[in-house]
Amino acid sequence: MAAKAKAQGIIDDNSVAVFSKSYCPYCKATKSLLSELGAKYYAIELDQVDDGAAIQDALEDITSQRSVPNIFIAQKHIGGNSDLQAKKSQLPDLLKEAKAI
């Protein structure tokens, strides 16, 4: 429950939240794209925090998605890297609406 509250808090408190793992190439692609677009984002590396596995379980409960990256923009679940890349043309508007750029 603590992990679920922490995951939800990260989603609620950040215009863009990326649940990531430091070695994950899809996560790197997501963070690169957001950086290229000049977006402010919060990333948590689940392989580098003690409660990372519990947060990953909580994310699966919340989103039915277990893989990382698990991405939220303006508290809305976007999905993983392939979902984010597929929205590339809409991202500038989405990120502006979210006040991330």
Ligand SMILES: N[C@@H](CCC(=O)N[C@@H](CS)C(=O)NCC(=O)O)C(=O)O
């Ligand atoms: N199609 C997914 C692929 C993501 C993926 O395969 N991520 C791997 C890490 S690189 C993963 O979540 N593996 C399971 C795990 O780390 O628990 C996307 O585009 O985000």
